[in-house]
Amino acid sequence: MCCIFDLDGVLVDTAKYHYSAWKRLAKELGFEFSEQHNERLKGVSRMASLDILLEVGGITGLPEEEKQTLAAKKNAWYVEYISRMTPAEILPGVVDFLQHLKAGGVKTAVGSASRNAPLILERVGIAHFFDAVIDGNSITKAKPDPEVFLRAAQALGVPPDCCIVFEDADAGVEAARRAGMKCIRVNH
Numbered sequence: 001m002c003c004i005f006d007l008d009g010v011l012v013d014t015a016k017y018h019y020s021a022w023k024r025l026a027k028e029l030g031f032e033f034s035e036q037h038n039e040r041l042k043g044v045s046r047m048a049s050l051d052i053l054l055e056v057g058g059i060t061g062l063p064e065e066e067k068q069t070l071a072a073k074k075n076a077w078y079v080e081y082i083s084r085m086t087p088a089e090i091l092p093g094v095v096d097f098l099q100h101l102k103a104g105g106v107k108t109a110v111g112s113a114s115r116n117a118p119l120i121l122e123r124v125g126i127a128h129f130f131d132a133v134i135d136g137n138s139i140t141k142a143k144p145d146p147e148v149f150l151r152a153a154q155a156l157g158v159p160p161d162c163c164i165v166f167e168d169a170d171a172g173v174e175a176a177r178r179a180g181m182k183c184i185r186v187n188h
């Protein structure tokens, strides 16, 4: 058996930083973005998240170029927040569990939608635990598409039905199901 971990909301609590940055963008655009709205963005890619945010704000028909500018602006704020992360922000139990798996010779991978995954793993100091990292930089289809998890299984050299996925978001649980993997949903 191998374990594949989602990053945001499973290994680290970065959802609060995503929320701060999206909220800041919404404010600039002239509307409020609640925590309840933010729930819809979990596990969803950056551009798909922007589309949901614009829908909440009732903003339609923006040209693609403008959307790219807004997403880049949000990401610059987000990167500013996560650049200050420390190992204290690893979620409880994570390091013990990863150590336990390593000691037992269980291979592990990260399967994340985020393009910032390498920076986060490096900031909180857990990159060395993983045999493979598949993230938003190397996939073409976002969760709920199974691509990220299938690529992780491939990188670990095992078939999908030998993998257990740890996920916190609906889109990720669905991606694991479509990949033919077992999935453990992690809640707060």
Ligand code: BG6
Pocket: 007, 008, 018, 041, 042, 043, 044, 045, 046, 049, 075, 112, 113, 114, 115, 116, 117, 136, 169
């Ligand atoms: C997921 C998060 O892990 O990554 C989403 O749950 C986020 O909220 C997505 O939108 C993409 O992240 P990034 O860092 O590439 O903008």
Ligand code: MG
Pocket: 006, 007, 008, 009, 010, 042, 043, 167, 168, 169, 172
């Ligand atoms: Mg997540």
